[in-house]
Structure formats: structure tokens, C-alpha cells
Amino acid sequence: MRLFEYMGKQLFIDFGIRVPRGMVCDTPKTAAQIAQRLGGPVMIKAQVLSGKRGKGGGIRLADGPKESKLAAEQLLQSTVQGFPVELLLIEEKLAIEQELYLSLIVDGVSKKPVLIASAQGGMDIENVPEEQIIRQPIDVELGLPTFLARDIVRRLKIVPSSPCGKALTQVVTALYRLFTAIDAELVEINPLAICGDTVYAADAKITVDDASLYRHAHIPTVSELTLGEQEASKLGLSYVDLDGEIGVMANGAGITMATLDMITYFGSKPANFLDIGGGANQEATRKGLELVLAKQPKAVLVNIFGGITRCDEVAQAIVGIRRQYGKSIPMVVRLAGTNQDAGRAILEKEAGIEVFDLMQTAAQRAVELAG
Amino acid sequence: MSILIDEQTSVLVQGITGNQGRFHTQQMLAYGTNVVAGVTPGRCGMEVEGVPVFDTVRAATEEYSIDASVLFTPAAAVKDAALEAMEAGIRTLVIITEHVPVHDCLEIMAYADRIGATIIGPNTYGIVSPGRCKIGIAPSSIFFPGSVGVVARSGTLSYEIVGNLTASGVGQSTVVGIGGDRVVGQSFVDILRLFEADSATSVVVLIGEIGGSAEEEAAPYITQMTKPVVAYIAGQSAPPGKRMGHAGAIIERGRGTYHHKRRALEEAGVRVAELPSQVTGIVQTELSMLHADPFYGLIWSFSRPQQ
Numbered sequence: 001m002r003l004f005e006y007m008g009k010q011l012f013i014d015f016g017i018r019v020p021r022g023m024v025c026d027t028p029k030t031a032a033q034i035a036q037r038l039g040g041p042v043m044i045k046a047q048v049l050s051g052k053r054g055k056g057g058g059i060r061l062a063d064g065p066k067e068s069k070l071a072a073e074q075l076l077q078s079t080v081q082g083f084p085v086e087l088l089l090i091e092e093k094l095a096i097e098q099e100l101y102l103s104l105i106v107d108g109v110s111k112k113p114v115l116i117a118s119a120q121g122g123m124d125i126e127n128v129p130e131e132q133i134i135r136q137p138i139d140v141e142l143g144l145p146t147f148l149a150r151d152i153v154r155r156l157k158i159v160p161s162s163p164c165g166k167a168l169t170q171v172v173t174a175l176y177r178l179f180t181a182i183d184a185e186l187v188e189i190n191p192l193a194i195c196g197d198t199v200y201a202a203d204a205k206i207t208v209d210d211a212s213l214y215r216h217a218h219i220p221t222v223s224e225l226t227l228g229e230q231e232a233s234k235l236g237l238s239y240v241d242l243d244g245e246i247g248v249m250a251n252g253a254g255i256t257m258a259t260l261d262m263i264t265y266f267g268s269k270p271a272n273f274l275d276i277g278g279g280a281n282q283e284a285t286r287k288g289l290e291l292v293l294a295k296q297p298k299a300v301l302v303n304i305f306g307g308i309t310r311c312d313e314v315a316q317a318i319v320g321i322r323r324q325y326g327k328s329i330p331m332v333v334r335l336a337g338t339n340q341d342a343g344r345a346i347l348e349k350e351a352g353i354e355v356f357d358l359m360q361t362a363a364q365r366a367v368e369l370a371g
Numbered sequence: 372m373s374i375l376i377d378e379q380t381s382v383l384v385q386g387i388t389g390n391q392g393r394f395h396t397q398q399m400l401a402y403g404t405n406v407v408a409g410v411t412p413g414r415c416g417m418e419v420e421g422v423p424v425f426d427t428v429r430a431a432t433e434e435y436s437i438d439a440s441v442l443f444t445p446a447a448a449v450k451d452a453a454l455e456a457m458e459a460g461i462r463t464l465v466i467i468t469e470h471v472p473v474h475d476c477l478e479i480m481a482y483a484d485r486i487g488a489t490i491i492g493p494n495t496y497g498i499v500s501p502g503r504c505k506i507g508i509a510p511s512s513i514f515f516p517g518s519v520g521v522v523a524r525s526g527t528l529s530y531e532i533v534g535n536l537t538a539s540g541v542g543q544s545t546v547v548g549i550g551g552d553r554v555v556g557q558s559f560v561d562i563l564r565l566f567e568a569d570s571a572t573s574v575v576v577l578i579g580e581i582g583g584s585a586e587e588e589a590a591p592y593i594t595q596m597t598k599p600v601v602a603y604i605a606g607q608s609a610p611p612g613k614r615m616g617h618a619g620a621i622i623e624r625g626r627g628t629y630h631h632k633r634r635a636l637e638e639a640g641v642r643v644a645e646l647p648s649q650v651t652g653i654v655q656t657e658l659s660m661l662h663a664d665p666f667y668g669l670i671w672s673f674s675r676p677q678q
Contacts, residue, residue, distance in 0.1 A: 106473050108553045108583050111480040140481045183474050185553070211446060212472035253551065254525020254580055257605035258647050264608035265646060273609065278508075278526065305527045305534070307496075307510040336534065337510055359531065360648045 244269025517542015
């Protein structure tokens with residue numbers, strides 16, 4: 001789950017990392033009031049989950065309350081990279097001397113957290129040459145002690161014993177404390193702004209591990225899903241909207257992706273990704289099919305390899321849905337594994353649905369029907 | 372021979388009294404797996420399918436010699452259960468549970484690396500050595516003994532491809548699910564190394580998917596292997612997945628896409644199937660070339676045709 005910048009900055013404050021003075025608002029009038037109180041030029045930042053916010057026009061500089069009000073008005077009516085702007089963060093403008101990059105990420109290859117830092121922070125970190133990037137794997141049993149943070153600062157070409165170096169060292173250790181405390185997959189500060197002897201986190205990008213949310217009740221919920229996707233997630237299904245013409249339901253992420261690949265291979269396009277998971281029962285199957293049908297695809301392809309999932313249960317659910325929704329959308333089913341013969345009998349006799357043993361023939365048939 | 376497990380392997384089931392634990396203990400026993408004990412705190416003295424249940428892993432290891440443990444423990448308790456098993460001396464763990472917090476995995480893997488334990492998973496169907504031993508939740512009926520090693524990230528996709536192999540009479544030496552999570556115990560390379568050294572394996576099937584860089588990490592090792600590798604990668608048509616901000620892009624540097632993975636593997640000499648249904652045909656071709664080669668096993672690395 002990704003957090004908005006202002007939420008990330010609140011967490012930074014909680015862990016002793018300095019951020020620019022500022023407040024959030026959702027009307028131009030309050031934007032002006034905040035700018036008044038901050039005094040001087042301010043940054044007006046759209047609170048959206050998109051990266052590339054600066055390039056997308058989501059960040060404005062305003063001189064005083066009047067300009068702030070105007071900029072806020074415009075931003076609140078705009079979208080940034082497809083995300084509607086509903087909230088703004090108004091901050092004091094910093095006098096930045098140098099911009100650094102600092103992040104911590106869970107790295108699957110080394111099976112460790114990795115600290116990434118660069119003396120070249122700012123907007124285009126993806127284009128920073130490899131040799132300018134510091135990568136430090138962290139031993140979780142050791143953590144990120146002060147000596148290691150000091151050495152990271154040294155490698156950033158900043159004297160660790162200088163006031164600024166000391167402040168940076170503290171930011172590095174604090175960021176690791178935050179990273180572990182909130183079960184983050186990613187915490188990123190870009191830019192980390194040096195202003196004299198003080199260091200500010202001028203931005204905050206945080207992703208919290210979804211599997212850990214149960215033990216972080218204090219972290220607010222942020223949803224970036226479409227309505228269909230939200231519905232599915234409540235049911236424990238994994239659903240993604242796509243823009244093709246064949247509705248898809250399968251069990252398991254890998255086989256669902258392979259099903260999409262096959263549809264594409266035979267010349268059509270999938271309307272969605274829906275993985276009902278292992279051991280899906282009738283209820284989950286029904287709800288899943290309802291989601292698929294709601295998009296009015298030209299055909300539906302169901303691909304089930306029953307391990308724990310029982311094919312006859314899936315078949316019952318399909319028959320039920322068929323009774324309820326009629327037969328206007330053609331449906332092709334592939335059943336294999338546990339109780340496949342019983343499932344096939346139910347579908348063919350009770351609903352006249354074509355059933356295939358092989359995924360490939362089923363996909364071909366679905367493409368034919370949609371064409 | 373097989374890798375990781377065989378008919379001698381004595382198995383502990385952690386979380387044996389839950390629905391999944393109970394059901395799959397029965398399935399594993401029916402397959403011939405040597406399940407000797409189970410653990411569920413507070414359920415000491417019970418039996419599940421005739422298997423005695425203990426309160427702690429140490430209580431079980433005091434009475435039985437245990438080679439491997441399979442975990443059906445709820446996600447929130449996996450870290451404790453895995454550390455408990457390793458601390459009690461068990462050196463092979465299969466973690467079936469999905470949605471284990473990633474920072475818990477980091478701690479489990481750090482401890483495992485330090486003491487030299489092998490972790491399969493989390494979020495895996497486990498390991499099957501057909502006809503010998505099954506640890507995990509894979510449907511028993513799709514496996515058949517033979518000489519093809521299979522390693523995969525995804526569960527049902529493994530079933531699909533292994534089912535196809537078996538239907539065509541192509542048996543498997545060992546089938547391993549390394550797990551679908553970001554942080555798992557064994558990489559493709561770890562398992563490929565074992566297959567390379569395993570005398571019962573002659574061809575390896577690698578089943579990958581988009582995201583992460585596990586397939587790319589495997590490519591350099593594959594160039595050193597003497598055994599042919601056949602691959603399928605799921606997700607060719609999937610929309611770009613969740614990106615982990617800039618840091619994700621930096622770590623992966625353009626890796627993780629279907630085409631990047633495919634190119635990396637093909638450059639390493641891997642034959643990559645376009646569809647899962649094509650894997651069997653390619654494996655059969657590789658097998659027939661092996662059998663036709665009079666020098667097979669002697670100078671295989673020189674006689675192997677280059678793609």
C-alpha cells in the first residue's frame with residue numbers, strides 16, 4: 001500500500017526526520033490561509049500517488065496567499081497522470097544548496113534490505129549513472145548502526161563530523177528505524193535537501209507491505225483501486241481491469257497470466273485479470289464471475305486447474321450464474337484436476353456450456369466466439 | 372536420486388491441526404511421505420491421521436529424528452514457527468503459508484543463511500519427488516517419476532505444465548516451487564545447481580513470471596550448466612505491474628519485463644516456449660537429442676547444439 005506524501009512526512013516527523021513546515025488543505029481558501037501563515041514563497045503540491053508528479057504539473061511555486069489561492073484552484077480541478085487531485089500540501093519553499101537521494105528497499109535477490117543513496121538527487125534519479133549510486137545491503141541482525149550511516153555519509157562526499165554530516169547520519173539511521181517499524185517495502189526521500197547545516201526530507205514516498213497491515217492499525221488506509229478492483233479485494237479475489245474483449249477467470253496468478261498470454265497469442269485481448277486463488281468455493285466463483293460479466297465482455301473464458309479447488313463446485317457456480325444472467329455472453333470453460341468429470345457433466349448437461357480439457361483449445365474457442 | 376527430499380526424509384508438520392494441515396497431512400501420508408510428527412501449541416497428546424501432535428518443535432525432536440518441516444502456520448505466526456524449527460536443528464523448511472510479512476521473511480532468511488538451513492517458500496506448493504515423497508499441497512495425481520527437473524515460482528502454472536508432461540509420458544525427477552513472494556529462501560540458481568548435480572535429472576524446466584529479476588539472475592549460471600534448460604515465462608501480455616517507485620526502477624534497471632527475461636534466458640542457451648502447452652514438445656526434443664548422443668555424459672558440454 002502506497003502512502004500519500006503528507007502521510008509519509010508525518011511518519012518522518014514521528015521518527016525525527018525534518019520536513020519543511022506545511023499543512024494539507026482541500027480548498028483554495030485554506031490554501032491562501034496556510035500560505036499567509038507560512039509567509040514568503042510556498043510550494044503547492046498535489047497529493048496523488050503518481051510518480052513524476054513534478055513533470056506532470058502537480059507541483060507549483062506560489063508567491064504569497066493570492067497566488068497560492070489561484071494555483072490551488074487550478075490544481076484542485078486537474079488530474080495528474082490520471083489521478084484526480086483532491087488534496088494539496090502547502091509548504092514553505094526551501095533554500096536548497098544540494099539535493100541528495102536516499103531510500104531503503106526490500107531486495108528479493110540478496111534477501112536483504114538495501115540502502116540506496118546518491119549525491120545526485122532530484123527529479124531524474126533514474127538517469128543517474130550507475131557509478132554515482134551507492135548500494136548498501138543491510139544485515140538485519142546488525143541493523144543500520146551509526147557507524148554504517150556515517151560511512152554512507154562519507155561516501156556521499158560529505159564530511160561526517162560536520163554539522164550537516166551529523167544531521168545526515170541521523171536521517172539515515174532514523175529512516176531505517178522507520179523502515180522496519182512500519183514494515184515498509186520502500187521508503188524513499190528524493191530529494192533529501194541540504195539547506196546550510198540542516199537536512200530536510202523534501203518529499204516522501206512510502207510503500208507498506210500489504211501482508212503486514214494487520215499489525216499497523218495506526219496507518220491510514222489508502223486505496224488506489226478501481227471500483228471493480230475494490231469489490232474483488234473485499235472478496236479475497238485478485239482483479240485488475242484491462243481493456244480487451246474476453247473476460248477471464250482462472251485460479252492462481254501464474255495460470256491467470258498464462259491465460260491472458262494465450263488469448264493475446266491467438267489474436268484477441270483480455271478484458272480483465274481475475275485470479276480466484278486456490279481452494280475457491282462456490283461463493284467466490286459466483287462473485288468472481290459476476291465481476292467478469294459486469295464489464296459486458298464479448299466472451300468469457302474460465303480456466304480452472306483443480307488442486308484444492310474442486311471442479312464440480314466451480315461448475316455449480318457457473319450454472320447458477322448462467323440461470324441468473326442468461327446466455328447472451330458466450331462462455332467457454334476449461335476444467336482439469338480434482339472432480340473434472342463431475343464438473344464437465346454438470347456444465348454440459350445443465351447449462352449446455354462447452355467444456356475443454358486443454359487450456360489451449362479453450363482459449364482458441366473463446367477467441368473465435370469473441371471475433 | 373532426487374533433490375532436497377527422498378523416501379527417507381522424515382517430516383514434521385507445523386500447524387497440523389488446522390484444516391489445511393490436517394487435510395494435507397492425510398494427502399502426504401497417502402503419497403508415501405514419511406510424516407512422523409506434528410506441532411500445534413496447546414494440542415499436545417492429540418493425533419492427526421495417526422501422527423502424534425506436540426506443543427513445541429523441541430518436544431517433537433526429542434522423540435523423533437526430523438529432517439524437514441512443512442509449515443501450515445497462520446501468516447502472523449510463521450516467523451516464530453520457522454525460527455523454532457531451525458533452532459531445534461531442522462535444516463529443511465517448506466513454508467506453504469501465503470501473505471507472510473516481508474520483514475518477517477527477511478529475518479527468517481538471515482537466520483537460515485547464518486546456520487545453513489534451506490528454506491523453500493513462503494507461498495509455495497512445496498516439493499514433490501514423484502513416486503518417493505511429497506512435501507506440501509500439490510495435487511498428487513499429476514506427477515510421474517522420470518528425469519525432468521522442474522523449478523517454478525507459480526503453483527497452478529506448475530500443475531499445468533507438469534500435468535502436460537505426465538499426460539505425454541514425460542516423468543519428473545523433482546518438482547520444486549520456490550514460492551511466489553518477493554523474498555523467498557531459494558533462488559532459481561540454488562535449485563538449478565542441485566539439478567545440475569543430480570544424476571537422476573537430465574533436462575530442467577524453469578517456469579518464471581514477470582516482475583523481480585530471478586530469471587535474469589539465473590541466466591549467467593545456466594550458461595555454465597551441462598544440462599539443457601527449457602523455460603516458460605508467464606505475463607507476456609500483462610500490463611506493467613506495480614512499480615516500487617524510483618528505487619524499484621534503480622534496483623531492476625529495466626529488468627523484470629517479459630522481453631528482458633526472455634532475452635536473458637535465450638542468450639544463455641535456454642529454449643523459451645511461447646505457450647505453456649509447448650513446453651512438453653521442447654522437452655521431448657531435448658530428451659531425444661540426449662538419447663541419440665553417444666557421448667552423452669562424457670563430453671556433453673561440447674556436443675550440445677548451440678541455439
